Amino acid sequence: QVQLVQSGAEVKKPGASVKVSCKASGYTFTSYDINWVRQATGQGLEWMGWMNPNSGNTGYAQKFQGRVTMTRNTSISTAYMELSSLRSEDTAVYYCARRTGDEGLDYWYFDLWGRGTLVTVSS
Amino acid sequence: QSVLTQPPSASGTPGQRVTISCSGSSSNIGSNTVNWYQQLPGTAPKLLIYSNNQRPSGVPDRFSGSKSGTSASLAISGLQSEDEADYYCAAWDDSLNGRWVFGGGTKLTVL
DSSP states (O other): OOEEEEOOOEEEOTTOOEEEEEEEESSOGGGSOEEEEEEOTTOOOEEEEEEOTTTOOEEEOGGGTTTEEEEEEGGGTEEEEEEOSOOGGGOEEEEEEEEEEETTTTEEEEEEEOOOEEEEEOO | OOSBBOOSEEEEOTTOOEEEEEEOOTTTTTTSOEEEEEEOTTSOOEEEEBTTTBOOTTSOTTEEEEEETTEEEEEEOSOOGGGOEEEEEEEEEOSTTOEEEEBOOEEEEEO
């Protein structure tokens, strides 16, 4: 079954870091970029960045530069998103999403999403 | 403040046709394709339309998308109660070294 399975909910104190995992199954993990998108309660979707599981190359949204790190372990088909210096505004559901599309026709989209990981930042 | 602009709400009665707009700029919708996602309450977003007007397998043909210039639209015909959800448009934006941008979301209510 093609799916992305994310790690469980986390509660962190301000200033701490959190590392969320996203395990891919049912497809070749290294063939598709993984993106991370977050959603605060009652709010819209916010893109955080992407990672190429084959090369390890990454690209981060300017807002998160210096605070986010996206990595992977290809031996277990798992992507990770680590966010540091947490503050209350980082309380949100974090989603991983697979990017697919057509390079020749130059269109891309997120066709597969994880179920989300709730990260709560509270003192 | 989202980069793409959507109306915060829309509504319709069963069987009606509703449209949701998404307005952007030359660096996103004007130069890249638009995708639409449906998010039912308490669930992850689900791909609804990709590349402006393409439906993934399994998405009913009641859903259609279009794009013109720097704007896009999602149309839902034959509205059903199960269509009540949040809808988001998204596009790649060529500014700031490239980034994905989303609309703020439109909450669709089936009356």
